[in-house]
Amino acid sequence: MKGRPTRELPPKDLPALPVELIQEVKDFLRLDHGEDDAAIARFASSAAHLCENFTGQMLIVRSLCDRIPARADWQKLKRRPVQAITSVEAIAPDGNARALPANDYAIDIDGDGVGWVKLRAASNFQRIAVTYNAGLAVDWMTVPTTLRQGVVRLAGYLYSHRDGLDAAPPPSAVTALWRPHRRMRLA
Structure with missing residues (x-):
């Protein structure tokens, strides 16, 4: 009996961001329009991937x-x-x-x-x-609060500095929020 071909799968992309998380970023930025929602969603997704890499843990199962x-x-x-x-x-x-x-x-x-x-x-x-x-949580709304807040802050930073003209380093509060969840990997 012949088996099926298999290959190593990279981690699947994060699930789509809920409207509530995008709204959290907009509230953090004090934005009251929806013109940049797609850009904010991309920045939030990038921030979530950075969070996973920093903590060594997947956010969403x-x-x-x-x-x-x-x-x-x-x-x-x-x-x-x-x-x-x-x-x-x-x-x-x-x-x-x-x-x-x-x-x-x-x-x-x-x-x-x-x-x-x-x-x-x-x-x-x-x-x-x-x-x-x-993964840590079944969906975005159950991700630990400190991790979510770091994602929101970093997404806000990425949005605010998207032109790169006044590129300051990311806020240290982001790593302060994520550090308690960090799991180190030893080679």
């Missing part, structure tokens, strides 16, 4: 797939916080994947939201594909 070596020792998944590990597949040399029986591997999610996977025995394939869900 979304599905991911990591391709990792097929080994019998514990391996860490790339993104966090992991909410659920949904499947583990063996990847054949031709790129086709087949689901592994649950007794062929072990999975764990530790207290810091790091996902782990290992094979229970040696295998005859080189790589596995692990599909999982990772």
